[in-house]
Amino acid sequence: MQLSKSRRIRSTPYSRRVDQAGAKAFTVYNHMLLPTLFESLEADYWHLCEHVQVWDVSVERQVELRGPDAARLAQLMTPRDLSKIDLLQGKYAPICNADGFILNDPIVIKLAEDRFWISIADSDVKFFAAGLAQGYGLDVEVFEPDVFPLAVQGPKAEELTARIFGESVRSTGFFRGEMLEFRGSKFYVARSGWSKQGGFEIYLDNPGLAEPLWDALFEAGEDLHVRAGCPHGVERLEAGLLSYGNDMDEFDTPFECGLDSYLNLNAEIESLSLPALRDKANNRRRKLVGLAFSQALDLAANTNQVGGIDIIENGRCIGEIRSQTWSYRFQKQLAFAMLPIDYIEQNSGIKIDGQHSDFHPIPFDTSQL
Amino acid sequence: MQLSKSRRIRSTPYSRRVDQAGAKAFTVYNHMLLPTLFESLEADYWHLCEHVQVWDVSVERQVELRGPDAARLAQLMTPRDLSKIDLLQGKYAPICNADGFILNDPIVIKLAEDRFWISIADSDVKFFAAGLAQGYGLDVEVFEPDVFPLAVQGPKAEELTARIFGESVRSTGFFRGEMLEFRGSKFYVARSGWSKQGGFEIYLDNPGLAEPLWDALFEAGEDLHVRAGCPHGVERLEAGLLSYGNDMDEFDTPFECGLDSYLNLNAEIESLSLPALRDKANNRRRKLVGLAFSQALDLAANTNQVGGIDIIENGRCIGEIRSQTWSYRFQKQLAFAMLPIDYIEQNSGIKIDGQHSDFHPIPFDTSQL
Numbered sequence: 001m002q003l004s005k006s007r008r009i010r011s012t013p014y015s016r017r018v019d020q021a022g023a024k025a026f027t028v029y030n031h032m033l034l035p036t037l038f039e040s041l042e043a044d045y046w047h048l049c050e051h052v053q054v055w056d057v058s059v060e061r062q063v064e065l066r067g068p069d070a071a072r073l074a075q076l077m078t079p080r081d082l083s084k085i086d087l088l089q090g091k092y093a094p095i096c097n098a099d100g101f102i103l104n105d106p107i108v109i110k111l112a113e114d115r116f117w118i119s120i121a122d123s124d125v126k127f128f129a130a131g132l133a134q135g136y137g138l139d140v141e142v143f144e145p146d147v148f149p150l151a152v153q154g155p156k157a158e159e160l161t162a163r164i165f166g167e168s169v170r171s172t173g174f175f176r177g178e179m180l181e182f183r184g185s186k187f188y189v190a191r192s193g194w195s196k197q198g199g200f201e202i203y204l205d206n207p208g209l210a211e212p213l214w215d216a217l218f219e220a221g222e223d224l225h226v227r228a229g230c231p232h233g234v235e236r237l238e239a240g241l242l243s244y245g246n247d248m249d250e251f252d253t254p255f256e257c258g259l260d261s262y263l264n265l266n267a268e269i270e271s272l273s274l275p276a277l278r279d280k281a282n283n284r285r286r287k288l289v290g291l292a293f294s295q296a297l298d299l300a301a302n303t304n305q306v307g308g309i310d311i312i313e314n315g316r317c318i319g320e321i322r323s324q325t326w327s328y329r330f331q332k333q334l335a336f337a338m339l340p341i342d343y344i345e346q347n348s349g350i351k352i353d354g355q356h357s358d359f360h361p362i363p364f365d366t367s368q369l
Numbered sequence: 370m371q372l373s374k375s376r377r378i379r380s381t382p383y384s385r386r387v388d389q390a391g392a393k394a395f396t397v398y399n400h401m402l403l404p405t406l407f408e409s410l411e412a413d414y415w416h417l418c419e420h421v422q423v424w425d426v427s428v429e430r431q432v433e434l435r436g437p438d439a440a441r442l443a444q445l446m447t448p449r450d451l452s453k454i455d456l457l458q459g460k461y462a463p464i465c466n467a468d469g470f471i472l473n474d475p476i477v478i479k480l481a482e483d484r485f486w487i488s489i490a491d492s493d494v495k496f497f498a499a500g501l502a503q504g505y506g507l508d509v510e511v512f513e514p515d516v517f518p519l520a521v522q523g524p525k526a527e528e529l530t531a532r533i534f535g536e537s538v539r540s541t542g543f544f545r546g547e548m549l550e551f552r553g554s555k556f557y558v559a560r561s562g563w564s565k566q567g568g569f570e571i572y573l574d575n576p577g578l579a580e581p582l583w584d585a586l587f588e589a590g591e592d593l594h595v596r597a598g599c600p601h602g603v604e605r606l607e608a609g610l611l612s613y614g615n616d617m618d619e620f621d622t623p624f625e626c627g628l629d630s631y632l633n634l635n636a637e638i639e640s641l642s643l644p645a646l647r648d649k650a651n652n653r654r655r656k657l658v659g660l661a662f663s664q665a666l667d668l669a670a671n672t673n674q675v676g677g678i679d680i681i682e683n684g685r686c687i688g689e690i691r692s693q694t695w696s697y698r699f700q701k702q703l704a705f706a707m708l709p710i711d712y713i714e715q716n717s718g719i720k721i722d723g724q725h726s727d728f729h730p731i732p733f734d735t736s737q738l
Contacts, residue, residue, distance in 0.1 A: 002394035003372035004405040006602075007676040007691055008491060008614030009396065015674075025371035027378065028397035031491070031614065036373040098503055103496065122377060122400070124493035127472065131497045134467055134641055135504015207674055233375075245377030245400065272503055305384075305576055307376040322376055 012058035013210030021228035029059035029122045035230045045234050052156035053229025058148040063118040063126040067140035074116045079271045081264035085110045090175040094254050096273035100280050105244050121244035147205045156224045157199035163220040194231045196239035234325045237334045240363020247322045247336050256286045290360030293333040297353045330369040381427035382579030390597035398428035398491045404599045414603050421525035422598025427517040432487040432495040436509035443485045448640045450633035454479045459544040463623050465642035469649050474613050490613035516574045525593045526568035532589040563600045565608035603694045606703045609732020616691045616705045625655045659729030660704040666722045699738040
């Protein structure tokens with residue numbers, strides 16, 4: 001499928017390097033280009049799992065909250081307790097509306113007592129924040145700063161990041177970060193990233209240093225077999241990483257998506273979704289589960305209007321496959337599917353396209369695959 | 370540029386017909402697919418100007434406001450006075466934040482005293498509306514209903530629409546509409562659409578009738594040479610239609626984009642952007658102007674990080690070309706550019722890539738091209 005370019009779909013400060021590295025396909029995410037393919041899906045996969053890749057994830061936009069009410073506004077938007085977040089720590093914190101539905105699933109990063117970045121998935125969270133700030137009369141600025149994250153991912157990511165930013169990154173904990181220097185500018189560098197291979201994200205806020213940083217990583221990483229990459233659809237399913245818009249959207253609650261451990265239902269915090277979520281905690285109807293089949297599924301005919309795949313049983317749609325892929329490592333077709341809890345409790349598994357799958361937790365227990 | 374598909378980038382109820390009609394390229398708009406090319410850019414253009422086309426503009430999502438405070442919430446978001454809007458009338462109404470910057474430029478449609486549709490350009494206006502409703506404690510529901518507009522555009526659009534929906538459409542005024550029947554369902558049908566060739570938009574809210582409606586239009590319009598089309602980048606520049614995200618964004622004010630006539634600065638209305646806009650009315654620095662060159666411009670090297678084209682003079686960036694295209698009709702390269710008002714007032718035109726252009730109003734006075 002051919003993508004038409006225009007200013008409305010923004011490039012990034014790394015776009016020239018991404019093109020030079022041979023990006024073959026893209027998606028659009030937060031009104032911006034995100035590469036999706038370099039050599040081949042399988043070659044990209046094994047390389048990510050064995051070496052180190054540099055990813056242009058500028059699409060991971062920051063919504064900055066700055067001012068005396070920044071912490072209050074951040075807390076209003078999420079049912080996760082942010083009161084104990086440390087300076088330069090990130091927390092995965094679903095953004096929910098007053099009905100308890102998910103509007104985004106970002107990382108919230110505390111840069112100062114009065115300054116937060118909400119590092120977002122694909123939806124305009126800044127509009128929600130701006131509307132709330134206006135309506136509640138909060139003393140806070142809401143804006144999207146010029147920050148362009150670059151991810152370094154893969155088993156050799158720590159080695160490569162240490163070569164550029166120094167040895168201190170080796171002792172950085174998960175979702176923790178430091179302000180580290182590159183050519184006279186200091187960037188927030190965190191142990192994070194949308195893969196389970198390990199790695200760091202560099203929150204570059206000086207576009208003029210985008211290509212120098214890219215080039216420095218490639219020069220320093222030559223012996224590590226560094227190359228350009230991108231979030232990988234196979235690796236992330238194997239790892240159980242959810243994708244907002246694919247696996248969950250504004251018609252789902254955190255409970256349905258298995259995000260219970262990221263809510264603090266009993267916390268005494270001012271979060272606008274908590275009242276609805278406390279109600280919904282006792283009234284669960286659906287759940288996202290993992291499925292694994294020994295052969296690829298042929299389900300194109302069941303593609304629904306949204307782009308998911310309807311699961312039909314006895315002529316009735318009982319659920320939806322939201323993401324699926326062939327796993328190179330496990331030689332199985334893996335899927336995330338939304339199904340009624342009653343169905344999951346009453347059956348030992350499901351038959352789709354003539355093949356059986358047990359119900360798996362997300363993330364998968366890979367010893368069971 | 371190849372586009373990777375996923376559920377996050379939604380299909381529409383017309384997608385199968387769009388594919389069958391031979392769509393060759395797409396863009397992503399409001400998290401959804403919008404076709405951009407069928408036969409060729411030029412063939413699509415002349416056909417649109419001579420016959421009639423059916424456009425899948427499902428991406429034109431509706432933000433529905435429903436409840437006692439619906440009218441108040443709609444008014445809060447726009448500096449245009451909505452108090453005199455009639456039932457089933459649409460009004461072009463920029464959405465602005467408290468700083469007076471543009472967040473979207475939708476058509477606001479009044480369906481009932483307590484029910485509005487905001488028919489949006491490419492940004493998540495529902496989040497802004499939901500945040501405001503929550504913060505102000507308004508009694509209103511905010512949601513995105515399952516409405517999938519289909520546009521019928523071109524000089525024969527009235528004839529074709531009348532054949533399906535009856536003769537009453539012929540007397541419908543611009544941005545006016547009626548509830549009209551198709552196979553037992555009533556849809557809002559308005560004289561509107563993103564071309565200057567004339568036409569209608571059918572706000573289909575029954576996905577099951579999407580393909581029947583598409584097919585009925587093609588059967589009824591065979592002698593009118595009906596075919597599938599899409600919003601056209603050349604026709605819209607010639608016609609002076611602005612594109613949110615391309616020609617204007619959240620860093621621009623309505624004044625800078627020439628939208629003065631869609632603001633009611635002196636109205637006694639509760640609009641959150643009016644105070645800032647009243648200040649900015651006396652402090653204008655930039656303006657979007659039309660440019661026309663006798664030959665195509667070769668400016669790829671000046672593409673900026675956002676995807677626009679920097680206008681460089683004496684080594685300094687003085688402005689930005691935001692959209693440009695070769696006009697088949699006028700045999701000129703047309704562009705919309707943001708330039709300082711001082712520059713426009715002090716110069717009779719501008720030289721770019723060795724070619725001169727006068728400053729033109731938007732829309733162009735085509736007798737001057």
